[in-house]
Amino acid sequence: MTEYLSDWVAEDEIHAPAPVLAVVGRPNVGKSTLVNRLIGRRQAVVEDIPGVTRDRIAYDAQWTGRRFTVVDTGGWEPDAKDRAARIAAQAEIATQTADAILFVVDGRVGATDVDEAAVKMLRRSGKPVLLVANKADDDRVEADLAGLWGLGLGEPFPVSALHGRNSGDLLDKILSILPEPPAIIEEAPRGPRRVALVGRPNVGKSSLLNKLSKEDRALVDDVAGTTVDPVDSLVEIDGEIWQLVDTAGLRRRVGQASGTEYYASLRTSAAIEAAEVVIVLFEASEVISEQDQRLLSMVTEAGRALVMAFNKWDLVDDDRRYYLEKEVERELKRIPWAQRVNISALTGRAVDKLAPAMRIALNSWEQRIPTGQLNQFITALSQANPHPVRSGKQPKILFATQAGVCPPKFVLFTSGNLDAGYVRYVERRLREDFGFPGSPIQVTVKARK
Ligand code: GDP
Ligand code: GDP
Numbered sequence: 001m002t003e004y005l006s007d008w009v010a011e012d013e014i015h016a017p018a019p020v021l022a023v024v025g026r027p028n029v030g031k032s033t034l035v036n037r038l039i040g041r042r043q044a045v046v047e048d049i050p051g052v053t054r055d056r057i058a059y060d061a062q063w064t065g066r067r068f069t070v071v072d073t074g075g076w077e078p079d080a081k082d083r084a085a086r087i088a089a090q091a092e093i094a095t096q097t098a099d100a101i102l103f104v105v106d107g108r109v110g111a112t113d114v115d116e117a118a119v120k121m122l123r124r125s126g127k128p129v130l131l132v133a134n135k136a137d138d139d140r141v142e143a144d145l146a147g148l149w150g151l152g153l154g155e156p157f158p159v160s161a162l163h164g165r166n167s168g169d170l171l172d173k174i175l176s177i178l179p180e181p182p183a184i185i186e187e188a189p190r191g192p193r194r195v196a197l198v199g200r201p202n203v204g205k206s207s208l209l210n211k212l213s214k215e216d217r218a219l220v221d222d223v224a225g226t227t228v229d230p231v232d233s234l235v236e237i238d239g240e241i242w243q244l245v246d247t248a249g250l251r252r253r254v255g256q257a258s259g260t261e262y263y264a265s266l267r268t269s270a271a272i273e274a275a276e277v278v279i280v281l282f283e284a285s286e287v288i289s290e291q292d293q294r295l296l297s298m299v300t301e302a303g304r305a306l307v308m309a310f311n312k313w314d315l316v317d318d319d320r321r322y323y324l325e326k327e328v329e330r331e332l333k334r335i336p337w338a339q340r341v342n343i344s345a346l347t348g349r350a351v352d353k354l355a356p357a358m359r360i361a362l363n364s365w366e367q368r369i370p371t372g373q374l375n376q377f378i379t380a381l382s383q384a385n386p387h388p389v390r391s392g393k394q395p396k397i398l399f400a401t402q403a404g405v406c407p408p409k410f411v412l413f414t415s416g417n418l419d420a421g422y423v424r425y426v427e428r429r430l431r432e433d434f435g436f437p438g439s440p441i442q443v444t445v446k447a448r449k
Pocket of ligand 1: 025026028031033034134136137159
């Protein structure tokens with residue numbers, strides 16, 4: 001599912017991403033070296049070979065248990081021509097996308113005119129700014145920083161990115177100016193994975209439940225440390241215990257007995273909400289119906305992992321098989337990522353294959369892409385296929401982070417609104433590179449104001 005948001009998203013509409021720290025400063029003051037220091041890696045991002053693209057943009061950082069994202073603005077290429085204007089433009093973008101800013105100067109050089117121009121912009125923004133005097137490799141340089149007070153950003157913080165001098169203190173200081181990260185909800189020790197079994201009437205839901213509950217499988221009513229809702233069932237598939245949610249309805253066949261479609265559909269959506277992964281049952285011997293499509297949409301919109309099971313495979317002959325494949329291609333092309341299994345609840349054919357498919361889908365559902373890797377992907381994508389120019393301007397993706405999992409949610413921080421088609425393109429490429437089989441993913445845009 002792709003949500004297209006033309007403006008800043010209200011924070012509670014998406015998982016709030018980790019707070020963002022932007023590192024701003026003239027070339028060669030040591031921003032990349034400092035970023036490497038902050039993210040705890042020495043590896044050389046510092047390679048000033050002309051013509052070599054520096055894929056330094058955004059990275060995950062962590063200090064005393066708090067996560068934040070570090071953005072190296074040296075990777076941005078604002079459309080300004082001269083050097084001073086470029087740094088000012090970077091500073092401006094930083095103030096609009098970051099929660100706090102590290103303004104880095106060369107402590108051995110002191111403040112330059114270019115620094116002063118950038119600082120004006122930073123101070124106007126009202127965002128917290130920390131002045132860092134880098135290359136303070138020894139006490140001599142450190143003693144000589146008084147002139148930097150003149151920038152009006154308060155006391156300069158001396159560090160040596162190269163040698164690591166003061167970098168722990170700097171990290172403490174950074175945490176003090178960043179907003180608290182979104183609380184990470186501690187998951188209780190996990191019991192069995194929750195599965196919803198949905199499908200139109202007569203597709204074979206209760207038959208499948210019966211099949212799964214047979215052969216001593218029903219004996220798993222009691223799993224240590226779990227409380228299972230009385231309307232749920234525990235079943236064993238492929239050696240693993242799964243919790244099928246709201247199977248009471250299937251056992252008692254309420255849906256059909258009461259005959260109200262409305263009630264059945266409410267119950268279905270509640271089951272989908274309660275589940276982590278949903279098995280949508282299709283009737284392989286009949287055409288894919290509108291009701292099937294509605295169920296698929298409910299699952300993707302709820303953001304649940306998905307497995308499609310084509311039931312009654314024992315009734316499928318070569319002829320039907322041929323047409324079914326055509327139908328799947330045509331009718332289900334919006335979810336090419338969904339896992340599919342061909343089963344028979346009657347004979348038990350391939351019923352055990354449901355478990356591997358659910359495991360794959362749940363893995364994707366919980367997958368997290370490291371920020372560095374994600375931004376290398378974004379850089380390559382933007383270079384290979386930049387966003388089209390719109391009324392004389394070219395919106396750019398400045399950086400991206402993964403804001404959450406279950407399902408994976410990505411936020412693109414951009415310099416302007418993106419076409420919906422381009423957002424879909426990013427989503428498609430994300431899947432090409434990272435996969436996510438069996439799980440929906442969400443891509444949202446945070447365009448700067
Ligand atoms: P950027 O252009 O601002 O990203 O700067 P770089 O990180 O590429 O660094 C520019 C140069 O300054 C490199 O040769 C670094 O090795 C050097 N440098 C970075 N930090 C320090 C430092 O703390 N002390 C010294 N002496 N040199 C540094
Ligand atoms: P529900 O309404 O989705 O719970 O569907 P049921 O489990 O009640 O199944 C409806 C009908 O389809 C019953 O007559 C079942 O015996 C039959 N059925 C279910 N699964 C299969 C299957 O895999 N193959 C065949 N041939 N019939 C099936």
